[in-house]
Amino acid sequence: MKILLFGKNGQVGWELQRSLAVLGSVVAVGKDTPGLAGDFSRPADLMETVLSVQPDVIVNAAAYTAVDKAEREPDLARTVNATAPAVLADAAQRLGAWLVHYSTDYVFDGSGQVPFAELDATGPLNVYGRTKLEGERQVQQINPRHLIFRTSWVYAARGGNFAKTMLRLAQERTELKVVDDQMGAPTGADLLADATAQAIRQVVAQPEGSARAGLYHLAAGGEASWFDYARLVLQQAQGRGCQLLVPPDDIQRVPSSAFPTEAQRPNNSRLDTRKFRQAFGLEMPEWQSGVRRMVEEIL
Numbered sequence: 001m002k003i004l005l006f007g008k009n010g011q012v013g014w015e016l017q018r019s020l021a022v023l024g025s026v027v028a029v030g031k032d033t034p035g036l037a038g039d040f041s042r043p044a045d046l047m048e049t050v051l052s053v054q055p056d057v058i059v060n061a062a063a064y065t066a067v068d069k070a071e072r073e074p075d076l077a078r079t080v081n082a083t084a085p086a087v088l089a090d091a092a093q094r095l096g097a098w099l100v101h102y103s104t105d106y107v108f109d110g111s112g113q114v115p116f117a118e119l120d121a122t123g124p125l126n127v128y129g130r131t132k133l134e135g136e137r138q139v140q141q142i143n144p145r146h147l148i149f150r151t152s153w154v155y156a157a158r159g160g161n162f163a164k165t166m167l168r169l170a171q172e173r174t175e176l177k178v179v180d181d182q183m184g185a186p187t188g189a190d191l192l193a194d195a196t197a198q199a200i201r202q203v204v205a206q207p208e209g210s211a212r213a214g215l216y217h218l219a220a221g222g223e224a225s226w227f228d229y230a231r232l233v234l235q236q237a238q239g240r241g242c243q244l245l246v247p248p249d250d251i252q253r254v255p256s257s258a259f260p261t262e263a264q265r266p267n268n269s270r271l272d273t274r275k276f277r278q279a280f281g282l283e284m285p286e287w288q289s290g291v292r293r294m295v296e297e298i299l
């Protein structure tokens with residue numbers, strides 16, 4: 001199997017370089033990889049990359065993910081999140097290849113208290129969500145051989161992340177306030193990458209594989225607020241002997257309105273992953289196990 005991976009240096013892209021390697025040969029492309037165009041702000045150039053590599057599977061982990069900045073750069077966000085995936089879908093269609101693409105819980109309006117299922121009505125609250133939704137639709141319309149995974153609250157030990165920020169603040173400050181009215185499931189990039197590889201293995205080169213093409217919700221099990229998430233991070237750090245000025249039980253709960261942001265965010269980011277688990281026979285571990293591992297890695 002020949003796999004062309006875009007966005008190789010992002011949280012998910014980095015883990016995909018590892019998880020896809022067992023499936024076949026992987027050509028991994030970033031924004032400025034010499035010799036292979038991978039800049040999504042220039043979508044037309046991507047066609048040449050795909051046609052020159054001739055992959056069986058394209059995996060797109062590149063995206064414009066700066067949610068607040070997208071409010072000021074809607075055209076660029078749309079080009080990267082919708083126009084470029086459309087070009088990839090077109091290229092995949094021409095080759096008879098599969099396209100694996102990621103989307104987000106931000107396609108929903110965040111209302112209600114129950115997890116969103118794939119067929120629930122969308123209603124993005126911000127530019128990022130609108131452009132990601134448009135990207136999904138382009139992929140769906142152009143290439144039936146697709147897997148689209150909507151996920152939420154992605155983290156990785158590599159690079160900056162929420163857990164590192166909480167650990168730093170709890171060591172520097174005497175007070176820590178964390179939002180408790182947004183609910184979701186912190187999901188490790190490593191888990192997403194492993195689940196993606198398993199799913200690709202099950203659809204590609206299997207006669208009945210096409211029956212499982214489609215849109216899936218893919219996130220860790222359980223649910224948490226950012227407050228719950230921060231508390232687990234500090235509990236884990238404290239258990240390892242970290243000196244904290246703010247112990248886990250002293251974190252203060254605040255509403256999102258305490259931290260105004262340019263982009264509005266959904267309160268309910270819960271995703272129902274039943275369809276994915278049933279289609280691929282896989283389990284999604286509870287969010288706590290991945291977060292604990294990530295904190296161990298950071299420490």
Ligand SMILES: NC(=O)c1ccc[n+]([C@@H]2O[C@H](COP(=O)([O-])OP(=O)(O)OC[C@H]3O[C@@H](n4cnc5c(N)ncnc54)[C@H](OP(=O)(O)O)[C@@H]3O)[C@@H](O)[C@H]2O)c1
Pocket residue numbers: 007008009010011012013030031038039040041061062063064065080101102103104105132150151152153154155189
């Ligand atoms: N992060 C989350 O919480 C979250 C939640 C739900 C869904 N998702 C989705 O999950 C997928 C993976 O996200 P992630 O967390 O891995 O994001 P990430 O760490 O921000 O990675 C995104 C990657 O896209 C690249 N990129 C940005 N603009 C580009 C351009 N013009 N051309 C080529 N590459 C470009 C970035 O490269 P540079 O760093 O060099 O710019 C980066 O390598 C995305 O589809 C995202 O929408 C993420």
